[in-house]
Amino acid sequence: MIKNIYSFFxxxxxxxxxxxxxxxxxxxxxxxxxxxxxxYHTAIDDGAGAYAHPLIxxxxxxxxxxxxxxxxxxxxxxxxxxxxxxxxxxxxxxxISCVSCHPSDGRGKAPLPGEVINSMLFKLALSGLDSxxxxxxxPGFGGQLQDKAIIGSAIEGKVDVQYIESNFQFPDGxxxxxxxxxxTLTNLYQPISSQVIxxxxxxxxxxxxxxxxxxxxxxxxxxxxxxxxxxxxISGKANYVYDFVNNKEKVLGRIGWKASVANIKSQVTRxxxxxxxxxxxxxxxxxxKGQIQEPNSSGIELPDSIVDALTFYIRTLSVPxxxxxxxxxxxxGKKLFSIAGCxxxxxxxxxxxxxxxxxxxxxxxxxxxxxxxLHDMGLDLADGFSEFEAKGNEWRxxxxxxxGLTQKVNGHNNFxxxxxxxxxxxxxxxxxxxxxxxxxKFVNYTKNERLALIKFLESL
Amino acid sequence: MKKFVYIIIGIFLVGFQQCKxxxxxxxxxxxxxxxxxDFPSKVLIPNLYQLNQEAKNxxxxxxxxxxxxxxxNLNTAQNAWLKTRVEWEKxxxxxxxxxxxLNLDPAxxxxxxxxxxxxxxxxxxxxxxxxxxDNLANTLKGFxxxxxxxxxxxxxxxxxxxxxxxxxxxxAVTKHLNRITFQMHHEWIETGNNFSQNITLAGTKYSIxxxxxxxxxxxxxxxxxxxxxxGLSKIDAxxxxxxxxxxxxxxxxxxxxxxxxxxxxxxxxxxxxxxNGVQKFVTEYNKSLDATILQNxxxxxxxxxxxxxxxxxxxxxxxxxxxxxxxxxxxxxYNLESELVRLIEAKIIE
Numbered sequence: 001m002i003k004n005i006y007s008f009f010x011x012x013x014x015x016x017x018x019x020x021x022x023x024x025x026x027x028x029x030x031x032x033x034x035x036x037x038x039x040y041h042t043a044i045d046d047g048a049g050a051y052a053h054p055l056i057x058x059x060x061x062x063x064x065x066x067x068x069x070x071x072x073x074x075x076x077x078x079x080x081x082x083x084x085x086x087x088x089x090x091x092x093x094x095x096i097s098c099v100s101c102h103p104s105d106g107r108g109k110a111p112l113p114g115e116v117i118n119s120m121l122f123k124l125a126l127s128g129l130d131s132x133x134x135x136x137x138x139p140g141f142g143g144q145l146q147d148k149a150i151i152g153s154a155i156e157g158k159v160d161v162q163y164i165e166s167n168f169q170f171p172d173g174x175x176x177x178x179x180x181x182x183x184t185l186t187n188l189y190q191p192i193s194s195q196v197i198x199x200x201x202x203x204x205x206x207x208x209x210x211x212x213x214x215x216x217x218x219x220x221x222x223x224x225x226x227x228x229x230x231x232x233x234i235s236g237k238a239n240y241v242y243d244f245v246n247n248k249e250k251v252l253g254r255i256g257w258k259a260s261v262a263n264i265k266s267q268v269t270r271x272x273x274x275x276x277x278x279x280x281x282x283x284x285x286x287x288x289k290g291q292i293q294e295p296n297s298s299g300i301e302l303p304d305s306i307v308d309a310l311t312f313y314i315r316t317l318s319v320p321x322x323x324x325x326x327x328x329x330x331x332x333g334k335k336l337f338s339i340a341g342c343x344x345x346x347x348x349x350x351x352x353x354x355x356x357x358x359x360x361x362x363x364x365x366x367x368x369x370x371x372x373x374l375h376d377m378g379l380d381l382a383d384g385f386s387e388f389e390a391k392g393n394e395w396r397x398x399x400x401x402x403x404g405l406t407q408k409v410n411g412h413n414n415f416x417x418x419x420x421x422x423x424x425x426x427x428x429x430x431x432x433x434x435x436x437x438x439x440x441k442f443v444n445y446t447k448n449e450r451l452a453l454i455k456f457l458e459s460l
Numbered sequence: 461m462k463k464f465v466y467i468i469i470g471i472f473l474v475g476f477q478q479c480k481x482x483x484x485x486x487x488x489x490x491x492x493x494x495x496x497x498d499f500p501s502k503v504l505i506p507n508l509y510q511l512n513q514e515a516k517n518x519x520x521x522x523x524x525x526x527x528x529x530x531x532x533n534l535n536t537a538q539n540a541w542l543k544t545r546v547e548w549e550k551x552x553x554x555x556x557x558x559x560x561x562l563n564l565d566p567a568x569x570x571x572x573x574x575x576x577x578x579x580x581x582x583x584x585x586x587x588x589x590x591x592x593x594d595n596l597a598n599t600l601k602g603f604x605x606x607x608x609x610x611x612x613x614x615x616x617x618x619x620x621x622x623x624x625x626x627x628x629x630x631x632a633v634t635k636h637l638n639r640i641t642f643q644m645h646h647e648w649i650e651t652g653n654n655f656s657q658n659i660t661l662a663g664t665k666y667s668i669x670x671x672x673x674x675x676x677x678x679x680x681x682x683x684x685x686x687x688x689x690x691g692l693s694k695i696d697a698x699x700x701x702x703x704x705x706x707x708x709x710x711x712x713x714x715x716x717x718x719x720x721x722x723x724x725x726x727x728x729x730x731x732x733x734x735x736n737g738v739q740k741f742v743t744e745y746n747k748s749l750d751a752t753i754l755q756n757x758x759x760x761x762x763x764x765x766x767x768x769x770x771x772x773x774x775x776x777x778x779x780x781x782x783x784x785x786x787x788x789x790x791x792x793x794y795n796l797e798s799e800l801v802r803l804i805e806a807k808i809i810e
Contacts, residue, residue, distance in 0.1 A: 047678045048556040049685065071697065076599045078574040083705055096597050103563065116595055118563075148597070151580035324670075408668055411561020 034348075037401045037460075038211060038319040039364035050320040050405045051105040051207040055360045058316060062360075069313025072306055073098045073105075077276050079150045088301030090277040091153040091286070091293045092146035094121045098271065098310070101203040105317060106410040108203030110181070110419025111161050117147060120419065121275065122159055122183065123199040125385055132242040132249065133388040135197075140190050142287050144274045145198075153293045157188035159198075163420070168429055172447055178429060180380065181420050197392075199385035200418040201257055208401055209255065210315035212368060213264055214352035214361040217252050223347060223371045234344045234434045236373035239396070241388045245269065245282055253388060254372050257417040259396035260387035265311045272302060272310075280307045316360070320402050322367075324459050333456025336449055340441035345397040345434075347371045369400035369460065378432020381416065393433060404458040424457045425450070488807040491744055492672040494736040499679060500648060500656035502735035503728060504554050508645040511547035515634075515641040518544045518606075522634045525619070526627040534619040538610050542714060544637075545603060549718045551644075553686045553725030556678055557655050558647035568640045570598035571708055573608045582625050588632035590639070601633045604709065609633075611711040663810065673808040680738055680804060683726040684796035690719050691789030695771075699782055704772035715771035720764045726796075727757045742800065745807050749799055756792040763788055 036042040043053035054066050076097045077089040095101050101108050101119040108119025122145040125135030137143050141156050149155045163179035170176075183198055221238060228235045239253035243262040255261035261270070269282040279286060279301045286294045324330050337343060346369040355362040374394040384392035395417060407413050413423045421427035431439040442450065518540040525533040548569070551559075559565050578600050586592060593601060609630045611617050622630070646652035658667040662675035669675040694715070698706040709715045730753065732739040742750040763785045767774050775782055 045681075046674060047681050048560060049681060067692070071693070076570050076572065076574075076597075078572060078599055079576050081572070081574070081576055084572055085706075096599060100563070100566065100598075104560065151577045151584065409561075411558070 033365070034367055035322050035325055036365075037322055037367045038208065039366055041318040041360070041364070042321045043318045044321050046320060046323055046405060046408070048104065048409055051205060051317070051402060051409055053318045053320070055210075055316045055318050057360055062312075062316070065309055065312050066316050068306075069309035069311070072310050073102075073313055076100075077278060086302075088278050088298070090148075090150040092149045092156060092288050093277040094144075094146055094148060094275045095119070096276065098206075098276075101275065102206050104409050105205065105207050107205045107406055107414070108419065109410065109412050110202060110414045113160075113162050115161075117159060117161070119203045121145070121201050121203075122147075123201060123385060125197045125199070126193060126195050127197065127386075129386060129388070133240075134242065135385065135387055138193055138196050140291060141192060141196075142274075142291075144287065145185070146274075146277075146288065149293065154189040155187065156288075157192070158186050160184040160186050170443060170447075170450075174447060176425055176429065178426055179420055179422070181418055197383070197385050199383040202414065202417060202419040204257065204398070205402065205406075206314055207317040208319040208368065208399060209264055209267075210317065210361055211319070211352055211364065211366050212254055212370075212372065212399065213315065214355060214364075215254075215350045215366075215368075215372070216353040219350055220252065220254075220372050223373060232341070232344060233437050234341070234375065236345065236371055236375060236434075237389065237394070239374055239387070239389045253390075253396075257395055257398070258385075258387045258390040259372060259374060260390060264314050265307070268310045268314060269307060272307070278302050280304070282307065319366075319368075320405055322459055323404070327455070327459070329452045330456050330459045332449075333452035333454070333459075336445060336453045337456055340445075340453070341438040343369075344438075345371055345373070345375055346400050347397075367401060370397045373397060375435065376433035377430075377435060380432050381430055383417075400457065400460050402460065404460045424454045486809075487744070488741070489672055489810060491736075491741050492676045492804075492808055495679075495738055495740055496659050496662055496672060496675050498735040498737070499729070500659050503737070504551065505645070505648050505656070507547060507551045507554075507725070507728075508641070508648060511544065511551060512638070512641040512645045514540065514544035514547050515638045519631075519634045519638050522606075522610075522630055526631055529619045529622065529627070531619045534610070534617065538712070541603075541606060541610055542712065542717070544641075545709075545712075545714065545718065546721050548603065548641075549721035550725030550728065552689075552722050553729050554679070554682050555685065556682050557658070558653070559644055562643075562647070564640055564644055564647075566598050568602040568637055569604070570602050571604055572599060573604045574599035575608070578605065578608075578629070582623075582629050588629055590632075590635065593632050593636045594639075601636050603637065604711070605633050606630065606637065607709065607711045607714075611713075613711060615711065615713055671808075671810045673804060673810055676738070676741070676804055676808065677801060679729060680796065680800055683729050683738070684793055684801075686722050686726050687789055687793045687796060690722050691786050691793065694719060694722075695782065695786060695789075698772070699775045699779075699786075702775065704775060707772045710772055713770040713772070716764055716767055716774075719771075720761060723757065723760055723764075727761075730757070738800070741807075742803065746799075746803055749795065749803065753792070753795045753800070756788065756795055760785065760788045760792055 041055045043050060045053060058066060074097060075086045077086045078084060079089045081087045089096060095118060110120060111117045124138045124141050124143060124145055126138055128136050130136055135143060146156045147158050162182045164182060166178050168176045168178055183200060185192060223236050224238055226235050226237045239259040240250040241253035241260055241262050242249055243251040243266060245263060245265045251262040253259040253262055255267050261267045269280050272278040272280055273283040274287045277286060279298060281300055281304055284300055285297055288294045289297060348367050348369050350366055350368060352361055352364040352366060374390050374396055376393050377395050382393035386392055415421040415427040416430060421430060428439060428442050521537040521540040525537045555565060581600065609626065612621065648655050650656060658669055659675050661667045662669035663672045694708055698704055707715055709718050729737060730739050731737045739750060769777055
């Protein structure tokens with residue numbers, strides 16, 4: 001009943017607004033919807049703090065819990081220090097806080113040659129998977145290279161980054177410089193297997209992940225087309241992963257560059273463990289346990305309540321609104337995005353599952369621009385690193401919502417899993433494999449069409 | 461139900477967007493322009509320049525103290541630290557742009573001090589080159605590390621306490637502070653990386669801000685952000701937990717001053733006495749909001765002055781007063797974050 005009254009008002013307002021501003025274009029309900037990327041939670045903010053807004057309508061208790069998680073997201077961990085709430089750093093780690101890799105809840109930056117690597121990490125594996133589907137660990141190094149250590153412990157090694165530059169020319173003559181990274185392991189504390197596979201991972205933005213976790217499985221799986229039955233050259237495959245929080249096999253993976261993580265709690269506890277060297281009841285052993293830096297267990301360093309607060313914080317981060325959706329060039333760009341076939345993988349719209357247990361994320365209409373599925377992206381992007389079902393040339397379509405504010409929030413436009421792209425054009429030009437058709441369409445667009453498409457991405 | 465209210469509000473907002481007309485440059489944009497023009501050159505750059513000057517001064521007093529470690533030289537160095545801190549805390553009212561995107565803030569203002577590792581570093585045999593210090597974790601350097609070395613726990617430092625190796629480290633981290641404060645200034649000035657241009661030329665292709673309104677909102681939100689930070693985080697964390705170990709600046713017992721300078725920094729962005737501040741906009745369109753904002757700035761500053769004991773003790777001895785300061789801060793925050801932001805959104809239509 002109440003719903004109906006409101007709907008009535010909605011319609012009334014719509015009519016009156018259209019009537020009141022007859023000089024403007026007729027109201028386009030489609031475009032209006034898309035301003036609200038994350039339904040009624042959408043953060044109306046296009047500034048430096050755009051990624052840091054909580055969901056709307058949290059209870060006071062929930063808000064306090066979110067803030068507690070926020071505090072820990074920003075907290076610096078230190079090595080064992082009596083009476084301090086965030087202690088237990090290392091002995092090996094990649095950085096000392098969540099926020100140092102995810103600044104302003106945003107994205108990490110790819111290092112230039114010679115720079116210290118701060119917001120990026122390198123996964124390591126030997127070929128093949130273990131019985132649960134995790135990549136095979138590298139003796140003496142585990143599954144991730146820790147390039148920092150507390151004083152007195154030996155780092156596992158460092159990574160030297162170089163870029164090979166090349167030129168790309170559009171049919172109309174415009175040229176773009178591309179750079180492809182080459183990584184070399186250096187300063188290793190002991191020799192490493194020559195078979196080691198290295199997978200570079202730039203820190204992803206952390207906003208909006210709660211919505212992605214809440215999309216119904218059905219809604220994701222309906223886009224799976226592994227055998228490409230519809231013949232559009234795009235298959236799309238689900239990753240099924242081991243959920244180590246609930247000890248369940250074959251759970252749909254959604255999180256990370258290869259969708260190798262099932263839920264936020266897994267991501268948080270794993271980040272704590274592997275990136276910062278903090279153990280929890282979920283991952284009670286340091287990742288390097290058994291190596292000379294950590295011969296024995298160090299016990300549980302972070303209580304469940306804090307792990308839960310961090311998890312809740314991530315789950316309840318909203319997404320900024322789209323901007324300029326009325327702009328003609330952007331409307332054209334959006335069409336070109338569809339025509340090129342970008343939307344076949346970056347599927348604009350999803351619904352979240354009805355969830356009576358947590359109303360704020362229940363039954364929402366959202367615009368994340370991802371199918372959350374894996375795609376072969378071609379040799380140039382391949383890292384040769386498998387995780388569960390994801391092969392060495394497969395990556396999860398990343399969500400594009402909020403991506404247009406990267407420059408403003410994080411001060412750069414480093415895109416793709418290794419941050420090699422320095423702007424949207426470069427990001428598109430690296431698309432290969434299943435996305436080759438889409439890329440080719442983009443390449444053959446006129447200069448103005450390309451510009452319109454980029455403007456559309458900037459409006460996300 | 462709430463959801464529908466939000467949707468209706470949303471439709472209103474979108475609806476009003478529909479109504480914009482292409483007016484010739486109107487008054488609101490003109491005022492925004494004046495504010496944006498003055499902000500880098502009259503507010504932030506002078507602040508960052510002074511910050512770097514004080515940091516230089518700190519370095520020379522630290523070097524003098526290291527050469528001749530008597531109480532008087534220690535005292536001079538301590539005062540130089542406090543003065544540097546004033547400028548930094550003021551600049552925290554503008555935490556956007558390079559200071560945030562280049563991670564300059566965490567490089568000099570990280571907390572807690574990682575005593576355990578600082579001790580190990582000092583005991584080790586490595587010399588403290590610039591690169592070595594640059595590569596250390598942020599909790600091993602910056603303001604609070606220097607604070608700890610100069611003041612000891614709860615201001616207990618004696619000039620004779622520090623070993624030669626500790627003094628070497630003190631000099632090395634103070635030099636690091638100088639490098640970062642130099643960079644902060646350099647990033648903004650025209651002869652440097654000229655981030656200023658993003659503000660002064662907002663709305664043109666030379667800026668990351670697509671409109672003047674966007675840039676003005678960035679400045680305004682940074683102001684309200686620091687007020688929120690003081691009330692919700694810096695004061696709230698130790699207070700709510702009744703745990704003074706969570707205090708930000710416990711060595712110099714300087715937290716009240718820090719909070720005050722944060723607020724003064726925000727007020728300096730706001731007021732229009734010596735330059736066109738955000739206030740200029742508010743007085744044009746909503747005089748009573750301006751009066752409220754000024755009054756609430758005043759109330760917060762006076763409240764802080766009324767505390768007689770250091771912050772870390774006041775949270776136990778005067779909980780009611782701390783709480784009422786928190787509500788005053790949250791009123792001010794509401795003025796800035798909601799009322800002022802809404803005013804700007806409503807008046808500048810581009």
